[in-house]
Amino acid sequence: MNFNSELMKELSDCFSPSGRENNVRELIISEIKDYIDEIRVDALGNLIARKKGTGKKVLFSAHMDQIGLIITHVDEKGFLRFSNVGGIHAKEIIGLTMVFDNGLQGVICCEELKDNEKITMSKLYIDVASTDAEFVKNNFRVGDMCVFKSEYYETKDCVVCRAADDRIGCYIQIEAIKNHPATDNDVYYVFSVQEEVGTRGAKTAGYSIDPDIAVALDVTATGDSLDGIKMDVKLGGGAAIKIMDKSMITHSDVKNLLTRLSEENSIQYQYEVLEFGGTDAGPIHLSREGVPSGVISIPTRNLHSAAEIFNKQDVMECIKLLKATASSK
Numbered sequence: 001m002n003f004n005s006e007l008m009k010e011l012s013d014c015f016s017p018s019g020r021e022n023n024v025r026e027l028i029i030s031e032i033k034d035y036i037d038e039i040r041v042d043a044l045g046n047l048i049a050r051k052k053g054t055g056k057k058v059l060f061s062a063h064m065d066q067i068g069l070i071i072t073h074v075d076e077k078g079f080l081r082f083s084n085v086g087g088i089h090a091k092e093i094i095g096l097t098m099v100f101d102n103g104l105q106g107v108i109c110c111e112e113l114k115d116n117e118k119i120t121m122s123k124l125y126i127d128v129a130s131t132d133a134e135f136v137k138n139n140f141r142v143g144d145m146c147v148f149k150s151e152y153y154e155t156k157d158c159v160v161c162r163a164a165d166d167r168i169g170c171y172i173q174i175e176a177i178k179n180h181p182a183t184d185n186d187v188y189y190v191f192s193v194q195e196e197v198g199t200r201g202a203k204t205a206g207y208s209i210d211p212d213i214a215v216a217l218d219v220t221a222t223g224d225s226l227d228g229i230k231m232d233v234k235l236g237g238g239a240a241i242k243i244m245d246k247s248m249i250t251h252s253d254v255k256n257l258l259t260r261l262s263e264e265n266s267i268q269y270q271y272e273v274l275e276f277g278g279t280d281a282g283p284i285h286l287s288r289e290g291v292p293s294g295v296i297s298i299p300t301r302n303l304h305s306a307a308e309i310f311n312k313q314d315v316m317e318c319i320k321l322l323k324a325t326a327s328s329k
């Protein structure tokens with residue numbers, strides 16, 4: 001199996017911030033519909049695809065949404081004030097180009113700051129490069145969302161794109177569905193909504209499926225760049241088996257299962273402890289009477305930026321581990 005660059009680019013190029021996942025959901029449906037036994041979209045917008053079986057009920061979850069910005073006010077001159085949808089820091093976005101669902105764009109600018117004044121969201125605005133305030137009023141409304149505009153590209157071994165978080169998790173699930181292993185297990189692939197604003201979609205999906213075991217697929221940070229995060233995970237180190245983050249401590253049985261499956265199938269893996277953040281496994285493991293849960297993480301640099309970086313071989317190892325988990329006893 002080779003890395004399907006075309007599919008990953010399509011996934012990353014979809015405009016689908018939290019609560020507006022329809023574009024990417026349509027793309028995923030078109031990719032998997034011929035490979036699945038049952039498919040439905042729940043009331044919140046989660047896409048739930050099932051490979052039927054009579055054995056253990058396994059839930060996988062990757063989130064469809066991406067971080068973005070939302071217009072809070074359009075001023076008389078035609079500048080847009082905004083807030084964040086998901087984790088975006090004001091000081092990291094000045095000068096970036098944002099794109100809206102209708103294709104219109106704007107650049108993020110900052111008011112003049114006094115000495116030592118901190119950069120906050122309230123000092124920033126979007127300039128949509130129009131001298132026609134009427135045009136701006138007619139085309140940009142309070143509540144409209146935008147996402148980073150950036151070019152997808154690859155190097156020999158890595159991918160650089162926006163929304164690797166978590167379109168790479170969606171990609172891995174799509175590839176696993178297309179190459180689903182022979183198994184009696186009853187396997188649910190959830191493509192969840194609104195993870196970036198507080199793992200909301202996974203909460204209802206976990207409740208409705210009521211699985212025996214759950215594994216989320218999501219990106220994680222790395223300690224291999226110069227950003228000062230002290231962490232063991234690195235690009236090219238293989239699938240990361242999460243041990244703990246702020247939303248969950250991985251169940252010992254799940255940690256042991258993922259470790260054993262990696263060793264039995266010669267899958268390259270590394271253990272991950274993330275000191276911040278959470279995943280869909282957070283709400284799912286607390287659903288109903290509790291669900292033994294874990295996470296297969298994709299090591300990613302520059303998380304929540306317009307240019308997230310991950311390694312293609314790590315992705316291949318994650319697909320192998322997901323497939324082994326889907327068919328595990």
Ligand code: CO
Nearest residue numbers: 165166196304
């Ligand atoms: Co995220």
Ligand code: ZN
Nearest residue numbers: 165166218219
């Ligand atoms: Zn994520």
